[in-house]
Amino acid sequence: MSTHTIAAVSTALSNSGISIVRISGNDSLNIINKIFKTNHKILPNNIVYGKIYDGKIHIDNVLVSYFKAPYSFTGEDICEINCHGGVQITKQILDLVLKNGAILAQPGEFSKRAFLNGKMDLTQAEAIINLINSKTSTSTKIAINQLDGNLSKKIKNIREELIELLAHIEVSIDYPEYDYEEVEEEYVNKLIDKKIKEINEILSTYEQGKYIKDGVNVAILGRPNVGKSSLLNTLAKYEKAIVTDIPGTTRDIIEETINIGNIVLNISDTAGIRDTDNVVEKIGVEKSIKILDKVDLVIYILNVENKIEKSDIDMLSKIKNKGIKLITVINKIDKIEKSIFDTFMDELRKNNIENIIPMSVINENGIEELKNKIEEIFETSDLDYNTELIITNERHKDLLNKSIEHLNISKKEINNGKPIDIISIHIKKATALLGQIIGADISADIVNKIFEKFCLGK
Numbered sequence: 001m002s003t004h005t006i007a008a009v010s011t012a013l014s015n016s017g018i019s020i021v022r023i024s025g026n027d028s029l030n031i032i033n034k035i036f037k038t039n040h041k042i043l044p045n046n047i048v049y050g051k052i053y054d055g056k057i058h059i060d061n062v063l064v065s066y067f068k069a070p071y072s073f074t075g076e077d078i079c080e081i082n083c084h085g086g087v088q089i090t091k092q093i094l095d096l097v098l099k100n101g102a103i104l105a106q107p108g109e110f111s112k113r114a115f116l117n118g119k120m121d122l123t124q125a126e127a128i129i130n131l132i133n134s135k136t137s138t139s140t141k142i143a144i145n146q147l148d149g150n151l152s153k154k155i156k157n158i159r160e161e162l163i164e165l166l167a168h169i170e171v172s173i174d175y176p177e178y179d180y181e182e183v184e185e186e187y188v189n190k191l192i193d194k195k196i197k198e199i200n201e202i203l204s205t206y207e208q209g210k211y212i213k214d215g216v217n218v219a220i221l222g223r224p225n226v227g228k229s230s231l232l233n234t235l236a237k238y239e240k241a242i243v244t245d246i247p248g249t250t251r252d253i254i255e256e257t258i259n260i261g262n263i264v265l266n267i268s269d270t271a272g273i274r275d276t277d278n279v280v281e282k283i284g285v286e287k288s289i290k291i292l293d294k295v296d297l298v299i300y301i302l303n304v305e306n307k308i309e310k311s312d313i314d315m316l317s318k319i320k321n322k323g324i325k326l327i328t329v330i331n332k333i334d335k336i337e338k339s340i341f342d343t344f345m346d347e348l349r350k351n352n353i354e355n356i357i358p359m360s361v362i363n364e365n366g367i368e369e370l371k372n373k374i375e376e377i378f379e380t381s382d383l384d385y386n387t388e389l390i391i392t393n394e395r396h397k398d399l400l401n402k403s404i405e406h407l408n409i410s411k412k413e414i415n416n417g418k419p420i421d422i423i424s425i426h427i428k429k430a431t432a433l434l435g436q437i438i439g440a441d442i443s444a445d446i447v448n449k450i451f452e453k454f455c456l457g458k
Contacts, residue, residue: 007102016085028077044068075117108451122439138262159434209392215264222301227331232269262380297325334360406430
C-alpha cells in the first residue's frame, strides 16, 4: 500500500455553504501546519478556527479538524479543512495542499485505505457507494444495514463454522488411529446442509434487493394512440411526452425515472407499434421492439374503444415467451359500456393474459392499482428493510452461488465414498469464496476494481 499522503475534495465541487478538503496520511498534520494559522492548539478530535495562507496571501477563514491514527476513518492521520463553499476557493485550497506535500487521491482511495487498514471490510466499503447512489429511502436503509456490518457478520459466521469443519477433517487425516471417519462424514453432511440453507436464505433476497438498488426497467408498449405517453405523464406528474390525437407522435424512446413505493421505475415510453411507411416512425417502431431485450417489465396498453388486433396478441405472447413480467392496461374504460369491457376481458383471458388493470389514464382512474400491482409483482413490500439482511450486489450473489456449488460437490463426493481429504478441497474453495465477499482471500486487482467505482473524496 502507498505511504503517500493523499488529498481530495470530499464534498460536491459546486457553489455551496461549505466545502471539505480531506487529507489522509502520515504528513497530514505537517501540511496543515504549513498553510494554517491559528491561535489555538490543534488536538485530536477537535475543530479549530483559523486562516489558510499561501505564503503571505490570505486565502480563506476555515475550520480544521484532526483525527489521529488509528482512530480515524482511514486508520491514518486525517485532517479536514472546512472552507467556504465555492468551486474556485475549494480548488485553490486543494492545490495548496498538493503543493505542500500531498498527492491527489484516486477514486475511492480513502475508503480503500480504510479497508486495507482494517477499519471496515469489503461489504461495508461497498455499502458506502450504495448509500451515496441510493435513490429511495428503502435503498438507503439496505445500505445502512450493510454499513453496520450485518452482512459481514452473517458471512463470517458461516465461514467460521466451515473453517472449524476443516479443522475437524484435518484431525481425521492427521490422526487416523482414532478411527471416527464414519461419524465425521455424517457430521460433515449435516453441517454442509445447514450452511447451504443459510447461504440460500441470503441469496433469496438478491432479486428484490437488485430492483430496489438499481430500479426496475419498464417499457410502455402498445399501438399508436392508446395512451402510452399520457400514462408516462401521469406517472411522472408533468408533461414529459407530447400527447396528440395524431398517430405516430412519439417517434423515439422517451425515458423518465419515477419513484413508486420502495422502488424506482426507469420508464421508457416507446413509439406506437404498427406498420408504417414513414422512415423516422419506422425506426422508432424497431427501437420499441428491440427494447424488450433489456427490460424487466412491460406495461402493454390497449384502447378499449378499438378491437384487439392479432398484432396485440402476438406482441403479448412474444413478451410472455421472453419471460418478461407483463401488466396489460385496458385504457379509456370511461368511454365504453360494461358489456363492451366484459367482451374485451373475455378475449384477453381466452389468450391467457393475466395482470390486467382497467384504467382511464386521463381521469387517473386505475393508477394506484397499477402501482400496487408493480410492487406486488416485484415483491418489494414484503420485507422489513430496517432489520432484514438483503443483498444488492451482483459480486456477492456470484460468490455465494459458487460457494454453494462447491459445497454441493463436497456432499456428492461424500455420498460417492470419496476420501475425506478430497472432500475437504471443495469445502476450502467454498470458504475462500465466502472470504472474498468480506475481503479475505481476495486479489489486489479485484480490490482496485471495486474502489475505482467510488468518487474522489471517498
